[in-house]
Amino acid sequence: MMLRIPAVLTKQQVAQCRQVMDAAEWVDGNVTAGHQSALAKKNMQLPEGSVAARQVGELVLDALERSPLFISGALPLKVFPPLFNRYAGGESFGNHVDNAIRPLAGSDFRIRTDLSCTLFLAEPEEYDGGELVVEDTYGEHRVKLPAGDMVLYPSTSLHRVTEVTRGARVASFFWLQSMVRDDGQRSLLFQLDTSIQQLAAEKTHGDPAVVQLTAIYHNLLRRWADS
Ligand code: NI
Numbered sequence: 001m002m003l004r005i006p007a008v009l010t011k012q013q014v015a016q017c018r019q020v021m022d023a024a025e026w027v028d029g030n031v032t033a034g035h036q037s038a039l040a041k042k043n044m045q046l047p048e049g050s051v052a053a054r055q056v057g058e059l060v061l062d063a064l065e066r067s068p069l070f071i072s073g074a075l076p077l078k079v080f081p082p083l084f085n086r087y088a089g090g091e092s093f094g095n096h097v098d099n100a101i102r103p104l105a106g107s108d109f110r111i112r113t114d115l116s117c118t119l120f121l122a123e124p125e126e127y128d129g130g131e132l133v134v135e136d137t138y139g140e141h142r143v144k145l146p147a148g149d150m151v152l153y154p155s156t157s158l159h160r161v162t163e164v165t166r167g168a169r170v171a172s173f174f175w176l177q178s179m180v181r182d183d184g185q186r187s188l189l190f191q192l193d194t195s196i197q198q199l200a201a202e203k204t205h206g207d208p209a210v211v212q213l214t215a216i217y218h219n220l221l222r223r224w225a226d227s
Pocket of ligand 1: 097
């Protein structure tokens with residue numbers, strides 16, 4: 001399931017992030033690439049663990065913790081500290097799949113990548129190209145969102161970033177391990193949760209059908225979740 005999460009960051013928070021990022025030093029993006037993707041990847045990144053990456057990363061993680069849509073759609077167990085990239089002057093990232101296991105350098109922390117996240121930090125008008133193209137069994141999905149919006153997609157998907165031919169595409173990207181490993185199960189839980197929220201808004205508090213459906217949601221989660 002691909003999921004768009006609008007306005008994870010306000011425009012003011014985006015401006016705050018960009019101020020820190022624009023003043024920081026950037027390095028070749030191949031520092032986080034696996035062997036295969038290193039051949040396809042042309043972009044710049046904030047160094048992992050740099051002061052700027054940590055500062056902006058914390059702002060992003062705080063915002064995500066307050067997003068009910070993110071929590072419901074991702075059911076996050078472990079989130080990798082956000083990374084930041086910039087594509088300009090014809091840079092792109094060819095078709096690849098993200099590494100299955102992502103260790104955090106210099107620590108014992110590592111995650112299985114269930115979901116890949118891209119948080120856009122430049123407005124679509126600021127650059128040409130730079131679409132995230134995600135392939136699944138329904139075909140290709142082209143994603144280019146307003147600054148502050150985020151997209152989640154299964155890390156199993158082949159994906160690429162098209163060439164940026166004008167301006168600069170600035171984004172945060174990271175991965176998470178979900179409590180529910182299987183994308184199909186996680187999608188069902190999300191749909192069920194969304195329906196329960198809608199129904200609960202229409203019914204009086206304590207409506208027996210809503211209570212029953214909520215019990216089913218939690219009992220499915222108990223069955224499928226690792227914690
Ligand atoms: Ni990728």
